[in-house]
Amino acid sequence: MLQLRKGRGCGMKGCLMDFDFDLFVIGGGSGGVRAARIAAGEHGAKVGLAEEYRMGGTCVIRGCVPKKLMVFASGYPSLVEDARAYGWDAEIRDFDWPQFRRQLDAELDRLENAYRGGLSGAKVETYNARAELVDPHTVKLSTGETLTAKHILIAVGGTPFVPDLPGAELAITSNEIFKLEALPSSVLIVGGGFIACEFACILNGLGVEVTQFYRGAQVLRGFDDEARGHVAELIRESGVTIHCGTDVIEMERAEGGVKVTATDGSERVYGAVVYATGRVPKTEGLGLEAAGVETGRRGEIVVDEWSQTNVPSIYAVGDVTDRINLTPVAIREGHAFADTVFGANPRKPDHDLVASAVFTQPFELGTVGMTEEEARCQGPIEVYSASFRPMKTLFAGRQARVMMKLVVSATTRRVLGCHIVAPEAGEMIQLAAIAIKMGATKEQFDATCAVHPTMAEELVTMRKPVRTA
Numbered sequence: 001m002l003q004l005r006k007g008r009g010c011g012m013k014g015c016l017m018d019f020d021f022d023l024f025v026i027g028g029g030s031g032g033v034r035a036a037r038i039a040a041g042e043h044g045a046k047v048g049l050a051e052e053y054r055m056g057g058t059c060v061i062r063g064c065v066p067k068k069l070m071v072f073a074s075g076y077p078s079l080v081e082d083a084r085a086y087g088w089d090a091e092i093r094d095f096d097w098p099q100f101r102r103q104l105d106a107e108l109d110r111l112e113n114a115y116r117g118g119l120s121g122a123k124v125e126t127y128n129a130r131a132e133l134v135d136p137h138t139v140k141l142s143t144g145e146t147l148t149a150k151h152i153l154i155a156v157g158g159t160p161f162v163p164d165l166p167g168a169e170l171a172i173t174s175n176e177i178f179k180l181e182a183l184p185s186s187v188l189i190v191g192g193g194f195i196a197c198e199f200a201c202i203l204n205g206l207g208v209e210v211t212q213f214y215r216g217a218q219v220l221r222g223f224d225d226e227a228r229g230h231v232a233e234l235i236r237e238s239g240v241t242i243h244c245g246t247d248v249i250e251m252e253r254a255e256g257g258v259k260v261t262a263t264d265g266s267e268r269v270y271g272a273v274v275y276a277t278g279r280v281p282k283t284e285g286l287g288l289e290a291a292g293v294e295t296g297r298r299g300e301i302v303v304d305e306w307s308q309t310n311v312p313s314i315y316a317v318g319d320v321t322d323r324i325n326l327t328p329v330a331i332r333e334g335h336a337f338a339d340t341v342f343g344a345n346p347r348k349p350d351h352d353l354v355a356s357a358v359f360t361q362p363f364e365l366g367t368v369g370m371t372e373e374e375a376r377c378q379g380p381i382e383v384y385s386a387s388f389r390p391m392k393t394l395f396a397g398r399q400a401r402v403m404m405k406l407v408v409s410a411t412t413r414r415v416l417g418c419h420i421v422a423p424e425a426g427e428m429i430q431l432a433a434i435a436i437k438m439g440a441t442k443e444q445f446d447a448t449c450a451v452h453p454t455m456a457e458e459l460v461t462m463r464k465p466v467r468t469a
Helices: 030-042 057-062 064-085 097-121 194-205 225-237 327-342 372-376 391-395 425-437 442-447 456-460
Strands: 021-026 047-050 125-127 131-135 138-141 146-154 158-160 186-190 209-214 241-244 248-254 257-262 267-270 272-275 279-281 314-316 356-358 364-369 381-388 402-409 415-422
Touching (some): 021 131, 021 327, 030 057, 030 097, 030 146, 057 064, 057 097, 064 097, 064 194, 064 391, 097 125, 146 327, 186 194, 186 257, 186 267, 194 225, 225 241, 225 364, 225 415, 257 272, 372 402, 425 456
Parallel strands (some): 021 047, 047 125, 186 272, 209 241
Antiparallel strands (some): 158 279, 248 257
């Protein structure tokens, strides 16, 4: 049962115990920092927070932010090439990775300081240390300190998964890719999810020869089939060699890099091997068993709709719970937790109709709602889809086509899903998500006047379904 804050102390009749903190947060990523700031700054709780690496977590330090900056960097060669078609006397020379690294490190330092400043301003006491649970109200820090709290929030996120195979220690992951001293001449990306596809495109754009292995039949599993097929074809056309149905058997050090033996019988030496085969909750060594916290099959912390574990005083938010592993979701979970437990304003994080984007190149994938495959299982649907060459790149002589797709309920007429493969698809899907979240119907999309000439106008001009199911 959800327990709301009633002030400091253990909350038990006759209990004289006083705690060091009202709330102690383990993990300084987006979800944990938001929860700490709201609990302390808006609701007056006494809050402590421990982070063992750098404040800001995966997203800020070794995920979304540095990755997106690398996406920007890798896009300039094609932009300069297109500029020539538009009449500019433009050229681009070699990419200076060390210079980019310096600029990137400076930006991450700035963001980390901003996170620390926000916590300091809210009067959150921070500890640069690893924390683990001792019991439902106690944490022990790697510095040797032991602290008590009425409530504990776990927000340690996830960590890249590398399978146990011969030579696994030779691989790097998305954690290390931002710290490379130099770019390799060739790289093997292992995996087919959004992280694998994004880094394949990034490194390809930076001039690295990229090969991608994925053991499944098509990359981007879980996304709309038509959209993922479209993205895969664009990635191939951009120069990435994708081998589906292929995995690594073993790796060994060799002259020039890492020798990889694959399930398709091939052997080749790559300058580097990057594993992007998913992430797992970072729960090892947290002391969950000592505190009696239940975990799931993948090691995730099991929580209810309030982000509360089976131990009433312990909560968890973000990727460590393996619900929807996106930074904005973790932030909302952390904020809802703080309002519920410390603001006496019970509210649950909303996990319905969460939009997302995959920053592949030359075009991104933006998506919200049901895939066509999911919607078919809910009832009769209509599918509206269009593919065309956008004006900007068509003028430059490029053949790449964007894709716009709406999945519509044939009975309620609500738009159940929207999938966009296009430049800046992430920007477009954010706005489309608002309409879909509000329950917009296809007729309301149709009644919206187009903005011309834009790519997004196609979303309101598709009048006839391409198929029904």
